Structure formats: structure tokens, C-alpha cells
Amino acid sequence: MSEHSHSEEHHVTSYTTYFIVWIVLMILTATTVYVSYLDFGTFNIVIAMVVASIKAAAVALFFMHLKFEDKITWLFAIFPLGLLALLMGMTILDTFTRITP
């Protein structure tokens, strides 16, 4: 049992995969820096956050092996994001819906 699951758990990612992910990350970094010199108004932050999230997903999925983890690890990884959304969402809602006397 142990040996079977052991080899199953230890998914060793190939060096090539890491290099490809790294190249993608560098291209995305160049893109986000380039876009910052252009003026899209409010869309600048939207583009910057979308690019950052794609980069973050690439780091989490491949560098942090999340792609090869079981469901419980995914739950542990996703749960804080829900809490983060709650924290930010509620604070923002509170701050901008106050009626100043």
C-alpha cells in the first residue's frame, strides 16, 4: 500500500515543464510592464490583475505542484481565497456604504 501510494503522491515534474512555465511567466511579465506604459483608463488595472492572476495560477499549479495534488490539498489552497474575498468584499462594502452624518 505504502509503496504504491508513495510513487503516486510524488509526481516529479520534468525540468522542461518548469522551463516552459518560466518562459510563459517572463512573457506575461513583459506584457504587463508594456501595457502599463499605455493608457487604457480603468482597464489598466483590470489587465494588470488578470495577467497577475494568470501568473499566480501558473506558479501555484506547476511550481507548487497543485495540479498534481489531491482534493483535500485543493480545498486547503482554495479556502483562504474565499476568506480573502470575504475580508476584502466586506471591508469595501462597509467603507463605501456608510452614511456620513
Added chain:
Amino acid sequence: MEQANTEHSHGLHMDPQVEYSSSKLGMWLFLGTEIMLFGGLFAAYAIFRAKYPEMFLEQHQELNREMGAINTCILIFSSLTMAIAVSAIQKGKRMLSSILILVTIVCGLGFGVVKYFEYGAKFAHHIYPDTSIFFSLYFMMTGLHMLHVFVGLLILGVLMVLTWKGKFNEKYSTPVELGGLYWHLVDLIWIYLFPLLYLVG
């Protein structure tokens, strides 16, 4: 089978598979608390940015975009070397793994050096954490991140020495993996800090 697997459980009489899984889950739980730690600052950033968009737009011009971009590249490269270091030790290549951890450490130090010059330039222009809300957030967020880089460097230093001494192999490399996870999280947070502070202010 029982005997073959107890060799790296350090006499804890625990199933190494369970030990491995729970260590990793514990690490992810800790990373969750780290996200929440920075989350409070991100919430503060969102609120003040929405309240004073002109201030953020004007003052983020003071930051050195090139240096920020260089640091982003350094940190992403260090993540790559750390990821390969983990794969290397899982294949039993101790020498390669410890050299790659060393490269990661050098990159982390390089990040610190660039940040040192950046802070120096800010102080030279009489910009301090109490200059404005934007710079309060800038110094707090990058400062807390820098603290995490230093802690990461200490962890990596220990891991490098232990890997060099041959404490880990293809059967047991959990600490290297967990150290790697921590280092990637530091990278992940910077991925958000860089555009928010340097690019779109």
C-alpha cells in the same frame, strides 16, 4: 514493506505516507494564514486607492518601474531554480539540488540588494513611510514581503546545508518540498505587489 518505510520516519512510528501528506497539508494551511496576513493590507490598498485615485496615480510615478521589473524577473527565476531543486532531490540528485538551492539564495539576496537601493533612493528624496497613505502602504507591503524573503533565505540556507550533507533523497525530501512551497508563495505575493504598486498605482 513496513520495515522498508520506517527508515525515514525517524522512529516516529508513523506511516511515512501519512506523515508526508499531513506535513504538506499543514504547510498549505500556513500559506493560507500568510495570504490572510497580506490580505488585510490588500484590502487597505483597495479602499484607499478607491478613495484617493489621484494620489495613487501621481505618487506611484516616484517608484522605479525598471527596478521593480528587474526584481520581478529575479524572483520568478529564483522560483524556477527552487522548483527544479525540488524535482532534482526527488530524483535523488543531491549535488544538483543543493547547487540550485544556492542559486535560489543568491537570487533572493539579489532581490534584497535591489530593494535596498530602491529604499535608499526613496529616503534620499525624503520619502518615508509617513509621507502619505500611498507610501505607508508601499513601505508596509514591500517591507513585510522583504521580511518574508529574509525568513525564506534562512530556511533555504538550512535546507541547502542539509541537502548537501545528504539528509534527503528520492524517498524522503519533504522539508525541501515545503521550503519550496514557502518560497513560491513569496514569489506569488510579489506577482501581485509589483503591478499594484509600480505599474497601476
